[in-house]
Amino acid sequence: MGELLSYACERPLPAGTLVRVPLGAREVLGVVWDADEAPGGLPEGTALRPVAGVLEGLAPLDLPWRRLVAFAARYYQRALGEVALAALPAHLRGLRPEQFARRLRRPTPPADAAAHTVQQSVALTTEQASACARIASEPGPFLLFGSTGSGKTEVYLRCVQEMLQADPTAQALVLVPEINLTPQLEERFAARFGASAVVPLHSGMTGPQRLRSWLAAHSGAARIVLGTRMAVFASLPGLKFIVVDEEHDPSYKQQEGARYSARDLAIWRGREQGAKVLLGSATPSLESWHASRPPTPEDPGGGRYARLHMPSRIGAGALPRVRRVDMSQQPRHAVLSVPLLAAITERVARGEQCMVLLNRRGYAPVLHCADCDWKSDCPHCSAHQVFHKTDRSLRCHHCGHTVRVPRHCPRCGSPDIRPMGRGTEQLEEQLCSLLSEVLRPDRTPVRIARIDADTTRAKGALEQQFAQVHSGAVDVLVGTQMIAKGHDFRRITLVAAVQPDGALFSSDFRAPERLFALLMQAGGRAGRDAVYMAAQGTQCEMWVQSFCPRHAVFETLRTHDYPAFAAQQLRERAQAAMPPFSxxxxxxxxxxxxxxxxxxxxxxxxxxxxxxxxxxxxxxxxxxxxxxxxxxxxxxxxxxxxxxxxxxxxxxxxxxxxxxxxxxxxxxxxxxxxxxxxxxxxxxx
The missing domain is CATH 3.30.70.100 (Alpha-Beta Plaits)
Known part of the structure; x- marks a missing residue:
């Protein structure tokens, strides 16, 4: 392979053993690899440097894990060692053998008595039971195409439950696209299986925390690993079941270093390790949708995935009614259309919650001088610096360069510099002004909150803000795509997308697919509690403000018809020879x-x-x-x-x-x- 290095050792070491080896003047972590993949014989007289130490007490990384790493390196055109070491916890890479031995001697927390006891199991709907039955009886892989609120998570829980009960050594891997979705899902799995049966694995954890989770998975003590894309490389010797939630999400594709797709590697790993794989989404990626196509006379083989369909919401809850507003018919520079503002006012007055989506953070994308046409360009990037009003800064979201907002135009000296465009910070400010006279049922003022990357930087801030929404302490939630995915908000009855047109004219052929998925996911936050909606006596709604309200994306969104949208997009992809047809x-x-x-x-x-x-x-x-x-x-x-x-x-x-x-x-x-x-x-x- 040309990427393996040879070292001398006094005793034979099995493949997969972790060792410390000298590399130049440094000492680094290494993995003993399979002898049949080693390069040819060494030149005569070559003196090998000895292995510096072995991490004793740790079982070797098994063959399926090594095959996964080798495949990822080969397919994504990276060095084997780069992928192998990146797949191991960073904290492990810095420990010497004696330090690791001390780490293993530390007392572990007492096991939860209910760690392997299934609790709080709920009755399945007919659609959920049918999906579970097919997963149990067929080899897969499976694509679970379920509407938002149809109970896909319960299918995950039940399938994992049956797998754990059938095999006392089995393990499951559950992947989620983003860190902020991990605690919510972890709570549900921990409530069902016991806290000590589930370990998280994501980049938001500290080094020691990640090492602790990795060791629990590697030893088999953790029955379930729940994490983001990095968790696809977790060492799971008993792996029998893999779930990829929101499988369409682009966050599963690593964008630095080895640019792997965790979703695609999960499919490969499941096949190689004999584990069933379940992909779930209300808006599947077009690649997965095409791969799960049913057989037809023209295509008798069909796709290689089995498609499972759950179109109904739990509790007979209805999907939101989609209302489109033509912004060309509204007053110029209007933030919210007149009918949307009236609808939000009415919902808040009844004690209901609303969600307003704008996928752009900051106050405005750019500052502009009307006199000389100066714009707040970043001096280091071919991009604008975004205006953040809260701290009066101009910040580049690409390189991080930050400066104070100038008092006058740096080019001509004019004091007339103004923001152009709109971000979530400005939208929050304008909503506070537009809704300043609106009162809640208890006659208190409306409460507006914003959730985006700027408001959730502090540790624990995201969980605290979501808790406020769940508790009803927020009436109108403003945010980016962070608020649109996977959250089970029970009292939101109206969702509005105020500025979605940018993606319609992107040069990226995947832009319509991403926009449709985002809007469908956002709309799915409304009306999730059928009992609450029945008590309110209203129908949940999704509002879309657009200058192109008749665009095909919005036409299919109006009827929540993902199959029609996918069929139209796949026809265009086939004509242009774009993935999945190339x-x-x-x-x-x-x-x-x-x-x-x-x-x-x-x-x-x-x-x-x-x-x-x-x-x-x-x-x-x-x-x-x-x-x-x-x-x-x-x-x-x-x-x-x-x-x-x-x-x-x-x-x-x-x-x-x-x-x-x-x-x-x-x-x-x-x-x-x-x-x-x-x-x-x-x-x-």
Whole structure:
């Protein structure tokens, strides 16, 4: 493989053993790998450096884990060691053998007496029971296509429950897209199975916490691991069941380092380790939807996933009525349309909660001088600095550069500099003004709260703010997509999307899919408690303010018809030979100048054609172009798209091209090149 290093050891060590080895002047963590994958014999007279120490008391990482890491490294074009060590807890990488031994000697918390006792099991609906029965009797993988509020989480719980009861050594892996969804789901699993049976695993934990969870999973003490995308690499020797909740979410794709898809690796791992895999979503990714297509006369084989459908909400709750507002017919610069403002006022006066979605944080995207056309551009990026009114700062959301808001225009001195556009901070301020005369049923003023990345920086702030919403202490919730996913708000009866049009005109072919999913997920927060809605005597609503209210995305959203939306999008994808009907990779180059970045990509493309690399005849290499945000932190970025109708051909070519890219990288003609990387199955183009 050319990536393994050889060391001497006084005794044979089984593959998967964790060791400390010298590397240059440092001492680092290493994993003993399989002998049959080692490079050829060493040159005669080679003196091997000895292994510095073995992490005793830890069972070796098993073969399925090593195969997963090797596949991820091979498929995503990364070094084996990079993926293997990144998959281990960072705290473990810094421990010497004697420190690790002390760590293992620490007393563990007493086991929960109810750790393996199933509690609070609830009766299943007919649709839930049917889904569980198919999961139990068929091999999968499964795509659980269920409406928001249809009870997908209960299906996860019941399937895991049956698996744990059937096998006392079995383990389950439950993946969620974002950290803020982990505590909520963890509470439900802990309430059902006992706290000591469930461990979290995500980047929001401290190093010692992550190590503790990883060791519990590796030893089999933890029956259930619940975490974000990083948890797909958890060592689970008894793995029998994998759940990927909200499988459509782009957060499952790692965007730094090894750019893997945790969802796709979960499918691969399930097949290799004999574990059933359940993907769940109300708006599945088009790739998963296509992979779960039923057989037809034209396509007798159908897809490779089994599709399970749960269209009904629990308790006969209705999906929200979608109301579209043509903003071209509203007063210019209106924040909320007149009918939407009236609807929010009426809901608050009845004691109901409303949610207003704007997927852009800050006060305004840019400050602008009307006299000389100056804009608050970032000096280090080809992007604007966002105006944050709370701390009177201009902040770049790409490189983090922050300055105080100037008192006058830096270019012409005019004091007339004004914000352009709108973010959640401004929307909150304007809602406070528009609803200032509105009273709740107890005759107290309306209470408005904002949840976004700026208001949840402090530790525990996110949980505290969500608790306020659940308790009814908030009447109108303003936020970004953070508030739209997975939260079970029981008293929200109206959801409004105030500015969704930007995604309709994006250059990214996935933008309509993402917008539809976001709006469907947001709308699903309304009317989740059928009993409460019946007591209120009203129907839940979703309002969409748009200058293009008749767009196909909003037409299918109006009827909550995801299958129709998916069919229309898949027809367009097939005509354009886009995924899932083709397979893509991006090669990106970062350099001091755009000319160097694009020159490197052009030279690498020319070298591939000159060498007639294997697989090239089935791969199209497009010319290099700048990224949409082409400069970040004074680094110019360019990309080149690769497309192939066959995944195997693309992989074959990338494997052969890697050495050409490395050779091109060292060509003196490309001085100034900082880095290059390959992104297989990219989500953003």
């Amino acid at each position: 397979h893509l990779a991006l090669v990106r180059a970062d350099a001091r100048t755009q000319e160097v970045a694009q020159g490197f990509l052009s030279a690498a493309s020319a070298a591939a054609h000159a060498a007639a690399l294997p697989g090239l005849e089935r791969v199209t290499l497009f010319p290099p172009v700048p990224l949409a945000i082409q400069r970040v932190a004074n680094v110019e970025r360019a990309q080149m798209l690769l497309e192939s109708p066959r995944r195997a051909a693309l992989q074959h070519f990338l494997l052969a091209w890697k050495s050409v890219l490395q050779a091109t990288r060292h060509d003196p003609a490309h001085k100034g090149l900082i880095r290059w990387l390959v992104d297989v199955d990219p989500l953003e183009i």
